Every structure is written in structure tokens, then in C-alpha cells.
Amino acid sequence: MKQGSIVIDPVTRIEGHSKITLHLNEDGRVEEARFHVTQFRGFEKLCEGRPFYEMPSLMARICGICPVSHLIASAKACDSLLAVRIPPTADKLRRIFGLAQVTQSHALSLFHLSSPDLLLGMDADPAKSNIFGVAEKNPELALDGIRLRQFGQRIIERLGGKRIHPAWVVPGGVSEPLTEANRDAILFALPDALAIAERTLEWFKGTMEKFREEISTFGNFPTLFMGIVKKDNGLTFYGGKIRIVDASGHVVADDLDPTDYADYIGEKVEPWSYLKSSYYKPKGFPDGVYRVGPLARLNVADRCGTPRADQELAEFHELQRTAVLSSFHYHHARLIEILYCIERLEQLLNDPEILSKHVRAVARPNALEGVGAAEAPRGTLFHHYKIDEQGLIRWVNLIIATGQNNLAMNRSVLQVAKHFVYGNRLTPGMLNRVEAVIRCYDPCLSCSTHAFGEMPLRIQLLSPGGEVLDDVARA
Amino acid sequence: MNSRFMPRILIIVYGNPMRSDDGVAWRAAELLERKFAGSKIEGEVEILRCHQLAPELAEAVNRFEAAIFVDARSAGAGGEPGELRCEDILTPAGKSSFSHQLSPGAVLALSRQLFGASPRAYAVTLTGECFDHGDSLSPAVEAALPALVARIDSLVRQLRLSVGSLKGIPRRTRSRTKESPKCRNPS
Numbered sequence: 001m002k003q004g005s006i007v008i009d010p011v012t013r014i015e016g017h018s019k020i021t022l023h024l025n026e027d028g029r030v031e032e033a034r035f036h037v038t039q040f041r042g043f044e045k046l047c048e049g050r051p052f053y054e055m056p057s058l059m060a061r062i063c064g065i066c067p068v069s070h071l072i073a074s075a076k077a078c079d080s081l082l083a084v085r086i087p088p089t090a091d092k093l094r095r096i097f098g099l100a101q102v103t104q105s106h107a108l109s110l111f112h113l114s115s116p117d118l119l120l121g122m123d124a125d126p127a128k129s130n131i132f133g134v135a136e137k138n139p140e141l142a143l144d145g146i147r148l149r150q151f152g153q154r155i156i157e158r159l160g161g162k163r164i165h166p167a168w169v170v171p172g173g174v175s176e177p178l179t180e181a182n183r184d185a186i187l188f189a190l191p192d193a194l195a196i197a198e199r200t201l202e203w204f205k206g207t208m209e210k211f212r213e214e215i216s217t218f219g220n221f222p223t224l225f226m227g228i229v230k231k232d233n234g235l236t237f238y239g240g241k242i243r244i245v246d247a248s249g250h251v252v253a254d255d256l257d258p259t260d261y262a263d264y265i266g267e268k269v270e271p272w273s274y275l276k277s278s279y280y281k282p283k284g285f286p287d288g289v290y291r292v293g294p295l296a297r298l299n300v301a302d303r304c305g306t307p308r309a310d311q312e313l314a315e316f317h318e319l320q321r322t323a324v325l326s327s328f329h330y331h332h333a334r335l336i337e338i339l340y341c342i343e344r345l346e347q348l349l350n351d352p353e354i355l356s357k358h359v360r361a362v363a364r365p366n367a368l369e370g371v372g373a374a375e376a377p378r379g380t381l382f383h384h385y386k387i388d389e390q391g392l393i394r395w396v397n398l399i400i401a402t403g404q405n406n407l408a409m410n411r412s413v414l415q416v417a418k419h420f421v422y423g424n425r426l427t428p429g430m431l432n433r434v435e436a437v438i439r440c441y442d443p444c445l446s447c448s449t450h451a452f453g454e455m456p457l458r459i460q461l462l463s464p465g466g467e468v469l470d471d472v473a474r475a
Numbered sequence: 476m477n478s479r480f481m482p483r484i485l486i487i488v489y490g491n492p493m494r495s496d497d498g499v500a501w502r503a504a505e506l507l508e509r510k511f512a513g514s515k516i517e518g519e520v521e522i523l524r525c526h527q528l529a530p531e532l533a534e535a536v537n538r539f540e541a542a543i544f545v546d547a548r549s550a551g552a553g554g555e556p557g558e559l560r561c562e563d564i565l566t567p568a569g570k571s572s573f574s575h576q577l578s579p580g581a582v583l584a585l586s587r588q589l590f591g592a593s594p595r596a597y598a599v600t601l602t603g604e605c606f607d608h609g610d611s612l613s614p615a616v617e618a619a620l621p622a623l624v625a626r627i628d629s630l631v632r633q634l635r636l637s638v639g640s641l642k643g644i645p646r647r648t649r650s651r652t653k654e655s656p657k658c659r660n661p662s
Contacts, residue, residue, distance in 0.1 A: 046608065061493050108529070112529070131530050132581075132584070135585060135588045135589055136588070139589055142530075142589060143589055145530070146530055146531045146533065146534050146589070147534075149529075149531050150531050150534065153531070
């Protein structure tokens with residue numbers, strides 16, 4: 001049989017525009033796979049010359065899905081420029097904001113984008129493998145997705161004044177305190193959200209048995225895992241130290257200061273993608289491949305710090321004696337994190353200081369360079385700024401979760417393609433599995449290329465000579 | 476008063492305000508808010524801004540009597556830059572497999588599927604010229620912005636009369652055709 005390659009373009013049900021090429025060997029088996037991001041990055045350059053205090057609201061515009069994560073990382077970088085310690089209540093309010101963001105973003109990923117795979121199966125008719133198919137087969141699940149996402153969005157709206165691009169998080173803290181009415185309204189909505197998280201987690205765990213083959217082949221290989229943990233090595237989304245564990249679950253690096261990220265994170269540019277690939281410098285490229293995001297966070301964290309999430313985390317850690325390696329378990333980790341977020345929201349909202357009016361520290365710039373890091377829904381996010389004496393931005397570097405997962409996503413596509421794809425034609429089941437493994441990572445290509453707007457993705461099957469044997473594009 | 480019986484109109488503006496003409500709907504929203512401020516219309520209309528149409532909008536539209544979707548249309552979709560179109564959204568055409576971004580028809584279809592009803596709905600679009608990075612509109616679109624705002628305002632006023640006449644009748648039992656204003660484009 002003729003050697004060739006397959007191109008999947010665009011990859012559907014992800015946030016962004018990319019394509020996949022699968023290169024076949026003489027036997028018609030996949031030999032190489034590449035996940036290309038075809039959108040050009042440009043945000044960092046656009047920021048140069050802008051006043052530093054505009055950065056949080058400007059950075060929030062990188063993405064319509066996770067603006068709050070950029071807002072928080074950016075504000076933290078600006079806090080660093082001001083060299084201030086923000087008031088304790090502002091710190092807690094930012095955490096609430098971030099937890100709401102993770103909840104709504106994870107809900108979008110799991111319910112709207114991946115639930116068709118999980119509910120209808122990987123071989124479902126592509127015409128029905130979408131939110132409408134889910135609504136037809138399990139309307140309660142579709143409604144739960146909508147309600148859980150709304151729960152997170154409404155918190156963002158209550159705190160930030162609007163659900164997209166809220167400018168409430170500012171250098172030095174937040175612009176307005178939380179009102180009693182808003183606190184009570186959020187607390188009132190918590191039990192329903194918690195019930196949705198609980199029943200969805202139960203449903204998900206019940207479906208795992210059907211996906212044994214996918215679990216064993218969806219990014220199931222050794223890598224490092226990186227995430228921010230609290231002082232007690234507990235799960236956090238807001239701040240702490242970087243921890244890295246290896247595939248056996250052993251801690252490779254601990255207590256790393258996020259500010260020093262450039263000492264231990266390297267970035268490589270490949271000619272076939274606008275997405276930079278990150279690696280752990282001490283291990284070099286490509287051995288330093290690491291994963292970030294829900295799976296990594298639960299692999300690096302010893303505990304969650306909330307009762308139900310801790311129970312689920314203990315069960316999760318029992319999935320494997322080593323670190324949990326299969327990227328299919330990103331879904332599972334995402335659900336545990338939703339549970340954690342809701343429980344943690346309740347703890348923070350019941351804090352006696354949460355209605356304090358002292359929510360902002362005011363200062364002029366006291367440093368010319370600042371780094372902010374936080375855990376975005378998809379993984380660790382770094383914002384690094386340099387300013388001049390007038391407070392104008394001179395240099396920006398953003399390290400985004402999807403870029404850090406790029407190497408692992410490429411390996412995952414190759415593993416899935418080697419297992420499921422053969423011949424010079426793509427069947428819907430093959431196509432969907434190749435796409436589904438990418439959806440496990442919930443890549444946000446708007447963020448990772450720092451470009452604006454939306455992008456769809458496409459799969460191409462290429463011969464060793466570069467001849468296109470099959471080309472599938474779905475909108 | 477039971478809010479189910481109150482005439483309410485939802486205006487959904489979508490697009491990316493940092494991609495030049497793609498942000499025209501957001502600009503229209505600002506002008507509409509100013510126009511409606513202090514008038515009776517202000518309390519009867521809600522304006523929702525978003526980047527793209529997502530599934531949760533199915534729940535949002537279900538709570539209103541009428542919905543107006545406002546967007547920039549790419550030149551490839553037809554029309555000269557600055558050309559204004561207003562269309563009734565009658566059928567759930569265009570169900571999308573990519574559930575990050577639904578068409579207005581798909582949002583309405585999902586609303587019907589999950590909630591058993593959807594409001595009468597209209598799409599008001601303006602053909603854009605430039606979708607590059609930037610927060611200003613191209614001259615043709617900037618020039619057409621007042622007409623876009625006027626068209627939406629006129630539609631809202633027609634809808635107010637229409638939905639107002641239905642006050643007191645449970646929404647799900649109403650006829651969708653008899654009192655609904657029709658969107659017609661100049662020939």
C-alpha cells in the first residue's frame with residue numbers, strides 16, 4: 001500500500017483553529033502525527049507602549065472563554081510592578097472570581113464539547129455528535145451543563161459587573177467590595193451547583209468502563225506534570241509554588257518560585273505551528289515534556305482541602321499506582337475540580353472578612369519588571385511584563401497552558417492515530433477519536449496564540465511523498 | 476406581577492470588538508443603551524453582549540418574548556460593506572456541530588428542544604469590510620452604524636407594540652405569526 005498522510009482540518013469542538021496531519025508509512029500505518037496551530041500570535045506586540053495599568057483589562061480580551069484567568073495573572077504581574085501586598089479580602093475575592101471562572105470553563109469543556117463523545121460514544125453519527133444529540137438523548141445532562149456554566153458566569157457578572165471582559169480585578173486588588181446581597185445570592189445558588197457537580201461526576205464514573213480502550217490509548221504515556229500548589233501542597237488556582245512530579249508520581253521539583261519560570265521552563269518554536277512548545281529545562285527537549293491543567297494539578301496536589309473533593313481526589317489517585325497518566329482522565333479531573341471550586345466558594349463566601357470594604361492597595365510603580373502566575377482552567381498561566389520609568393509597557397511574555405501541553409497533545413494524537421487509524425481513508429470513528437484526544441486537553445488556541453477571536457481545525461492524510469490521500473474539514 | 480406576562484425583548488450583540496468591523500454590534504449596543512436610557516423602552520429591553528453564541532443562550536432567549544441577534548456579516552457571506560439586512564429567524568436551520576459557536580437558528584432550536592419554546596426572533600446584520608486586529612470600524616461600516624441602530628430601534632418599537640398587545644396571555648400559547656413584525660430589506 002502506498003504511504004501517505006491524513007489531514008484533519010479543522011478539528012472541531014475545541015476553542016480555536018488548528019489542523020492535524022497524519023503521515024502514513026508503506027504499510028498504511030501512522031508513522032508521524034502533528035497538531036498544527038494555524039493562527040498567528042500577536043497580542044504581546046500590541047501591548048507595547050500601553051500604560052501598565054491597562055494590562056489586566058487588555059489581557060482579558062485575549063479570550064472570550066477564560067478572560068478572568070488572564071485578568072488575574074495580569075493583575076498579579078501588575079501587583080508585582082507596584083510592589084504591593086494586596087488586602088486580604090481582595091485576595092479572597094480574586095480567588096472567588098477565579099473559582100467561578102474555572103467552574104464555567106470546565107462546564108463548557110465537559111458538557112458542551114466533550115459530553116457528545118462521552119454520552120453518544122466515539123463512533124456516533126457526526127451529525128448527531130453535538131449538543132443537540134446530547135439534548136435529545138439526555139436532556140437533563142444538557143440542562144445541567146447550561147445551568148452550571150450559568151452559575152459560574154453569574155458569579156463573574158455579580159462581581160465583575162459583566163460576564164465577558166470584566167475589569168473588576170485591578171492592580172493592587174479589586175475595584176469594588178462584595179455586597180451582602182451578591183454574597184447571599186451566590187450562596188443561595190451553591191446547593192444546586194453542587195448537586196449538578198455530584199450527579200455529573202457519578203454519571204461520568206459510570207461511563208468510564210465503556211472507554212477502556214480510549215483510556216489506554218488517549219495520551220497514556222509517561223511525562224512530567226506541573227502545577228501550582230499551596231504551602232501544604234494542596235490544590236489552588238490562585239497562587240503558591242510550582243511543583244513538578246514525574247510519571248511515577250515522585251516529586252521532581254518543589255517550591256519553585258513562579259517568578260523564576262524562565263529558569264526552568266524552555267520554549268521551542270516548531271516551523272509547522274504558531275504554538276510554542278514548552279519543556280522543563282533541566283530535562284531538555286523533548287525529554288522535558290510536561291502536562292498542565294486538571295490532570296496535572298491533581299497529580300501534583302496531595303489534597304484539595306474541601307471534604308467531597310478530597311474524597312474524590314483520593315479515589316482518583318487510586319486509578320494508578322503512579323501518577324495518573326492517561327489524558328482521558330482530564331475529564332475526570334475536571335469534574336473533581338468543579339466539585340472543589342463549589343465547595344471552596346462556599347468556604348470563602350462564609351469568611352467573616354469577605355464583605356470588608358478595604359479591597360485595594362494604591363501605589364505607583366516601584367519595580368520595572370513583574371511576573372504574575374495563576375492556574376487557569378487549562379493549566380498554569382504566566383504573565384511577565386517589563387515597563388519603563390513612565391509606566392509604559394516595553395516587553396511582554398505570556399506562557400499559556402495550551403502551549404505547555406503542545407508536546408503532549410502531539411504525542412497523544414500520534415498514540416491515538418497509531419492505534420485507531422489505518423488505510424488511506426478516515427472513518428468518522430477514527431476522525432472523532434483523533435479530535436477527542438485533543439478535546440481532553442480542552443485547548444484554547446485563542447489564548448495560546450494570543451490571537452483574537454475564533455478559529456475552527458482540519459485532518460489531512462499524507463503520503464511519504466507529501467501527496468494528500470484524504471482531507472477532512474468540518475465546521 | 477408575574478414576569479411571565481411582561482413583554483420583554485432581548486437584544487444579543489455578538490462579535491469581537493477587537494477585530495475591527497466584527498465589533499460593530501457592540502458599538503450599536505452602546506448607542507442603543509444611550510438611546511433607550513430614561514425612556515419606557517429601557518426597562519423592557521435587555522442587551523446582552525457576547526463573543527459568540529453558546530448553548531446557554533438557549534435558556535436566556537427562552538425567558539424573553541422576542542430576541543434580536545445583531546452581528547457583523549463577512550463580505551464573503553454577501554453584500555457590500557455597510558449593507559444592512561434584517562431577517563426573520565423562522566426555522567432552526569444551521570445546527571452546528573461546533574458547540575462553541577452556534578447560529579441564531581441553532582440557539583432557538585436548542586431552546587425549543589430543552590425548554591419547549593423559543594421567542595420570535597430576528598437577525599439584524601451589517602456587512603463588514605475589515606476584520607483585522609483593531610478597535611475601530613472601517614469607514615463604510617462606521618457610516619452605516621446609525622442606520623443599524625435606527626433599524627434595531629424601529630424593530631424594538633414594533634415589537635413593543637406587538638408583545639404589548641399580548642400582555643396577560645401566557646407566552647407559550649401565543650401565535651407567533653399574527654402580531655409579529657416582519658423584517659423586510661429594501662429591494
